[in-house]
Amino acid sequence: DYKKLDKVIIGILPGDGVGPIIMKQALRVLNHLLQKEIAEKKIEIRIIDGLTIENRSAKMQTVPDDVLEAIKKCNVILKGPTVTPKATDPWPNLPSANATLRRELDLFANLRPVKIPEKNIDWAFFRENIEGAYILGSKGIQVNEDLAIDFVVETKQGSDRIARAAFEYAKNNGKKNITVVTKANIVKLTDGNFIKAVRKVGQEYPDIDIQERYVDATAAKLNNPEFNKGLEVFVLPNLYGDIITDIAAEIQGGLGTAGSANIGKRYAVFEAIHGTAPDLINNGRGDYANPCSLLRAVAMLLSHIGYNDKSFQLDKALEICTITERKVVVTTKKTDASAAEFTDYLLETLKRIG
Amino acid sequence: DYKKLDKVIIGILPGDGVGPIIMKQALRVLNHLLQKEIAEKKIEIRIIDGLTIENRSAKMQTVPDDVLEAIKKCNVILKGPTVTPKATDPWPNLPSANATLRRELDLFANLRPVKIPEKNIDWAFFRENIEGAYILGSKGIQVNEDLAIDFVVETKQGSDRIARAAFEYAKNNGKKNITVVTKANIVKLTDGNFIKAVRKVGQEYPDIDIQERYVDATAAKLNNPEFNKGLEVFVLPNLYGDIITDIAAEIQGGLGTAGSANIGKRYAVFEAIHGTAPDLINNGRGDYANPCSLLRAVAMLLSHIGYNDKSFQLDKALEICTITERKVVVTTKKTDASAAEFTDYLLETLKRIG
Numbered sequence: 001d002y003k004k005l006d007k008v009i010i011g012i013l014p015g016d017g018v019g020p021i022i023m024k025q026a027l028r029v030l031n032h033l034l035q036k037e038i039a040e041k042k043i044e045i046r047i048i049d050g051l052t053i054e055n056r057s058a059k060m061q062t063v064p065d066d067v068l069e070a071i072k073k074c075n076v077i078l079k080g081p082t083v084t085p086k087a088t089d090p091w092p093n094l095p096s097a098n099a100t101l102r103r104e105l106d107l108f109a110n111l112r113p114v115k116i117p118e119k120n121i122d123w124a125f126f127r128e129n130i131e132g133a134y135i136l137g138s139k140g141i142q143v144n145e146d147l148a149i150d151f152v153v154e155t156k157q158g159s160d161r162i163a164r165a166a167f168e169y170a171k172n173n174g175k176k177n178i179t180v181v182t183k184a185n186i187v188k189l190t191d192g193n194f195i196k197a198v199r200k201v202g203q204e205y206p207d208i209d210i211q212e213r214y215v216d217a218t219a220a221k222l223n224n225p226e227f228n229k230g231l232e233v234f235v236l237p238n239l240y241g242d243i244i245t246d247i248a249a250e251i252q253g254g255l256g257t258a259g260s261a262n263i264g265k266r267y268a269v270f271e272a273i274h275g276t277a278p279d280l281i282n283n284g285r286g287d288y289a290n291p292c293s294l295l296r297a298v299a300m301l302l303s304h305i306g307y308n309d310k311s312f313q314l315d316k317a318l319e320i321c322t323i324t325e326r327k328v329v330v331t332t333k334k335t336d337a338s339a340a341e342f343t344d345y346l347l348e349t350l351k352r353i354g
Numbered sequence: 355d356y357k358k359l360d361k362v363i364i365g366i367l368p369g370d371g372v373g374p375i376i377m378k379q380a381l382r383v384l385n386h387l388l389q390k391e392i393a394e395k396k397i398e399i400r401i402i403d404g405l406t407i408e409n410r411s412a413k414m415q416t417v418p419d420d421v422l423e424a425i426k427k428c429n430v431i432l433k434g435p436t437v438t439p440k441a442t443d444p445w446p447n448l449p450s451a452n453a454t455l456r457r458e459l460d461l462f463a464n465l466r467p468v469k470i471p472e473k474n475i476d477w478a479f480f481r482e483n484i485e486g487a488y489i490l491g492s493k494g495i496q497v498n499e500d501l502a503i504d505f506v507v508e509t510k511q512g513s514d515r516i517a518r519a520a521f522e523y524a525k526n527n528g529k530k531n532i533t534v535v536t537k538a539n540i541v542k543l544t545d546g547n548f549i550k551a552v553r554k555v556g557q558e559y560p561d562i563d564i565q566e567r568y569v570d571a572t573a574a575k576l577n578n579p580e581f582n583k584g585l586e587v588f589v590l591p592n593l594y595g596d597i598i599t600d601i602a603a604e605i606q607g608g609l610g611t612a613g614s615a616n617i618g619k620r621y622a623v624f625e626a627i628h629g630t631a632p633d634l635i636n637n638g639r640g641d642y643a644n645p646c647s648l649l650r651a652v653a654m655l656l657s658h659i660g661y662n663d664k665s666f667q668l669d670k671a672l673e674i675c676t677i678t679e680r681k682v683v684v685t686t687k688k689t690d691a692s693a694a695e696f697t698d699y700l701l702e703t704l705k706r707i708g
């Protein structure tokens with residue numbers, strides 16, 4: 001319970017590409033909503049530099065030691081997108097900073113709520129956030145010139161705790177069913193184990209139904225009312241969670257409408273669900289990056305540390321600014337508002353409704 | 355060139371669940387369109403029994419030896435959906451018959467064209483069909499009680515030949531770009547190799563652009579005109595191909611609107627892209643299964659063996675029956691036509707336009 005702490009430290013990782021641009025706006029909103037708590041030193045907002053692709057490349061470290069140390073001194077983190085180099089990129093082929101942070105901070109659950117009242121959709125996704133294709137993602141074996149192997153890893157503990165998180169959420173929120181999404185007809189062992197873990201945990205929650213779906217059909221039909229009728233809580237191995245939650249966010253209205261929470265026992269990292277948007281930067285349109293996904297992450301962070309009212313207020317203001325009064329939506333079209341102009345309007349709205 | 359053969363043998367694998375029901379209708383259409391060729395013994399239609407889950411379970415063979423032998427005596431195959439057991443299913447946990455057939459017959463390319471003229475969409479997907487998460491899909495290692503590992507495999511030859519197929523298609527069809535879809539920021543080695551192979555083959559086709567996209571963003575935004583503008587030909591590792599082609603089919607109007615071609619140097623298997631529909635069977639509604647995806651596969655088969663006119667005719671008739679005159683579309687609603695009634699109407703339509 002964060003309210004019992006003398007002080008909650010919110011670490012800020014601006015990230016790469018459009019990250020620092022949208023983070024600047026997120027900070028304006030955080031400072032506004034928490035001005036009293038910051039003045040009273042109940043909250044500290046602490047910028048942590050150094051998680052940039054340039055610094056990571058120079059140090060040849062995915063998350064440089066001093067950055068990780070600084071992160072671990074915070075209670076919660078707000079993170080902008082970071083570049084994840086691949087073998088064919090110009091940078092050194094370092095592992096993903098996202099995947100590394102999730103592992104180092106043991107953030108085993110990735111939560112992305114998606115709500116579309118008009119469609120009767122109220123989904124909670126519980127993505128296993130450390131294992132699967134991710135944990136050994138940078139340690140494949142080039143057996144010989146012709147043959148390469150990557151690994152998918154599943155542990156009993158890993159599947160158990162994400163399943164438990166999903167069932168606890170379902171129980172506490174009056175949800176009646178959990179859908180486990182895998183490709184267990186092909187990836188038989190690890191996905192099969194994942195399903196078995198969900199079923200086993202499920203025995204402790206006899207009121208909650210378990211359904212099994214395949215990732216290909218789920219990806220195709222998630223937005224199809226015949227398919228998604230009655231679905232509420234999803235639990236998914238890492239890679240399928242990555243794919244399906246992006247689809248769900250798009251169904252909700254685009255990446256700007258969803259934030260992402262990476263939750264562990266000790267730490268929590270909140271982030272935008274989009275990438276660094278190199279195209280925008282290259283076209284000199286970085287200032288027009290849409291800050292909404294990161295601002296949703298801010299709302300999730302506020303609720304996580306116990307400021308439910310402020311979280312609700314921010315979500316409400318975001319809704320007004322993006323849905324009800326579409327004129328200031330930033331969609332990167334020439335006629336749109338910049339990230340800063342959008343945030344001006346958001347802050348006005350917050351003051352008006354606050 | 356099949357037209358040079360004395361006789362083309364079309365093997366028929368009815369499959370499980372709704373498979374035999376829709377295959378019966380597909381046979382009516384095949385027999386109608388090829389009646390002359392069958393009478394002249396230029397075409398033989400040969401039913402191959404035994405690829406049922408019951409027989410496979412009894413023999414404890416994914417594709418029983420005698421079935422595989424019979425298949426190998428045919429030139430092309432029309433296949434209904436088959437059950438792929440997973441560890442938690444009641445059947446013995448045999449590997450996927452689909453994956454096994456694709457490997458045994460060396461069907462390295464899975465092709466699924468998607469056309470939506472109103473949206474300016476004309477996509478060709480080249481899914482690598484043997485490797486990736488599939489080739490060792492049933493051979494994961496349970497290291498100890500707590501830890502399990504599955505494998506993702508990539509070979510130089512495997513990536514090279516699917517890339518080559520995609521570029522050849524692009525060249526021969528005046529397409530200007532190829533999009534390679536991976537998760538190479540995480541699955542670094544095998545997906546990285548896949549991209550490198552595409553780039554290397556691409557050097558022989560200097561007029562064709564190569565774009566790289568991630569599978570999560572592609573899954574979410576494939577239907578978004580800002581994202582998909584100008585995309586034409588896709589080349590994808592197996593699992594991403596599985597997911598993205600299902601999404602593309604749904605965008606086109608549902609699984610019923612797309613068939614799937616598994617192509618190798620010597621054999622080719624055409625199939626419906628949906629599963630065995632156990633729910634329909636269990637609800638006693640099997641006769642109302644939608645035969646359209648399998649009929650699209652018939653059209654692809656006809657074109658593959660050189661009967662482009664008949665293929666075109668069938669596609670046209672399907673379009674009339676499903677789009678222009680929606681009344682007989684089978685959507686499994688109580689008011690719909692059965693598979694047989696739909697096919698009656700399709701055959702009438704074929705005669706009318708033929």
Ligand SMILES: CC(C)[C@H](C(=O)O)[C@@H](O)C(=O)O
Binds near residue numbers: 084098099273275540
């Ligand atoms: C950037 C990438 C490594 C990351 C992931 O795959 O997890 C992102 O897509 C996400 O979902 O947070």
Ligand SMILES: CC(C)[C@H](C(=O)O)[C@@H](O)C(=O)O
Binds near residue numbers: 216438452453596
């Ligand atoms: C049934 C299943 C094994 C198969 C696959 O995953 O390839 C199917 O989804 C397909 O796309 O043909």
